[in-house]
Amino acid sequence: MKHIVVRSERCTGCRLCQLTCSAQNFRLNTHKAARIGIVPRFPEGYFEVHLCNQCGVCLPVCPVEAISVDANGAYVIDESTCIDCGACVDACPQQAIFRSPASPHPYMCNLCGACLANCAAQVLIWEEDR
């Protein structure tokens, strides 16, 4: 299995990853439905990139056991079980579980990899499992 490594020091803040993610996963033209977060920090001049790194902290936090790991190693929230309590969102040390009008439930990176193709700064790259 492989996961996505984030090299945030290369991020230019262009949001192409978020736009691509939203298009791929929700068929929406927006950066606001993405499964990845970008937070600009200025005047110091850097961008925080928030992306699930499969640490697993969310899994035991979920009171209804809605979170599982799929065949690709991605963490997935089962929408039929999730009660949208927000415990996972609050617990995520990466701040990488998101809410948006695109879904009634929180979500995180599903390792689809669509964003990598459009991240020309190569902030996001695949890495074989540790």
Added chain:
Amino acid sequence: MINGYGGSILRVDLTTRSVKREPVTPELAHDWLGGRAWIAKYMYDELPAGVDPLSAANKVFLATGPLSGTLWPCSAKIVWGTKSPLTGGYIDSNMGGLIMAELKHAGLDMIIVEGASATPVYLWIDDEKVEIRDASGYWGKGSVDTEYALKHDLGEDFQIATIGTAGENLVKFACITHDVGRQAGRGGTAAVLGSKKLKAIAVRGSTPIPVANIEGLQKHTTSVIDYMKNKAYFPTFSKYGTTDVTDWCDSVGVIPVNNFQHAQYAKKDRINGKYMREQIYVRDKGCYACPLGCSTYTYSKKYDVYVEGPEYETIGLMGSNLGMDSIEEIAVLNADVDNLGMDSISSGSAVAFAMELYQRGILTKEDFGGLEMTWGNVDGARAFLRLIASRRGIGATFAEGALAAARIIGRDTEKFVVQVKGLDYSAYDTHAAPAMMLAYMTSDIGAQHTRAWAIVQDITMGRGTTEGKGQVVYDLQHLRPLMEVLGVCRFPWLEIKVDWEDYVTALNLVTGQHYTTEGLFAFSEKVWNLTRAFWTREVDGFGRAWDQPPAKMYEEMPDGPTKGAHVTQEMVDELLDGYYHAYRWDQNGLPTVQRLREIGLGYVADDLVKRGRITD
């Protein structure tokens, strides 16, 4: 819902403190697309003829295009327009960043700001909610400082455009700032906002932009980005951005030095992109949906200052053109004008003009309030810029713009100002670049490089020749301004050679329409004629006399790669003859009734005839 559009135009009347949403009709979307085309149309249709640019009757237009905020690479452009207080004619100026997407997410494609408030206000937009809010707590702050303060108060997820103290004080080349270092720089639009007491626009939206074929757009985008990444120039342009052109401009003798008195710079290696990268680089920064990330965010340790840039234009106008020592001096000057909220091109021109007057003894230390305005004196330049922004002392004269300042100072000083139509030259000398000079002479906002950047053609076709240059500029003026209609950046096309047809494909995937290059170029000609018609309507005696190059271009370049080069009246006449012929305008450079009717501007022809500006 219209694919590619937020769906509404927001009309804000600051006099009555009222706002209203008007729908974007399918006709407006299809027939006029957006961006600068909407601005040209609304400006011609809605501004009273002869309006004083700084009066409440002038309006400011802020328009996105159908590709703005989409997944298409570099869809980051938004265009500001008004009747310019600097030139008295048509101005539009675009900026990158992220606000264009936010606006469309709030369901808005354009904002029209009308009237004037008696007290400082800012416009707050949160999806469908719109408020005109008190801005007295921000008035008096710098552009960048205001953005940070509003982000702090409203939240990071608001996108904000601001004016600085220069705009508040009606400096006629005040600019609008957004996303720390993106500016709509030219022509003094921020002074018009200042006259209306509008300090900022803050916007947040949540609705995705409707796209006809999102799957197709994603596929097309990924394919184009893949093409871009594999082009040899991609890593270089991503790394250096516009600063990469510095060495080239020096080598071919077009870099401005000491107010265009020379065109090669001895300290070139201390102001170029490579030196900048070594000395002050912090991070590459990209506008919305931009795989290039051409902007460079920097920190000058010497002056303890952060700035986005400098870009090449600032390196030229505030560096070599002022005789500055190194990129650190340019960075601090850049940071100063950014926060004061002044166009770095026209600021550079104003300071260079002042320094040349000082060099020639026309103005003295006493005239400058004790400042020694010698070439390379960064402290003098910084203090002088503050005098301009606050209109104190001699700054009040130069706050009118370099050309107007020369007219106030008199003593035959107008010949030292490098401008066309009152708008100062960008950073490309034209002693030996006739096509580029024609581009400045005929740009529809005054001497600006972006409408047609023709130096490459000057070099390939011959630097002394005028033959075919009118057609070159005509062709460039059809394609390049379309970028500001669609709401996209020209750099993928210009620098990385992304095919123009790929833009058309993206437009059709987004809108679901069937636009063609042929149709878009015909449309572009219509828009160009409309802005020309605006000048014709607004400026008494407008025509050929307004398309003349600066006096300096007639003088021999004393040294450097273009030593001995100069322009003649015969060359100027040949250039304009060829250019007017291409547009099918008359010998005075005015659109004809017949031509206007042919391209769907019959109502404009009738209006100009009625006003006695052209004859039937």
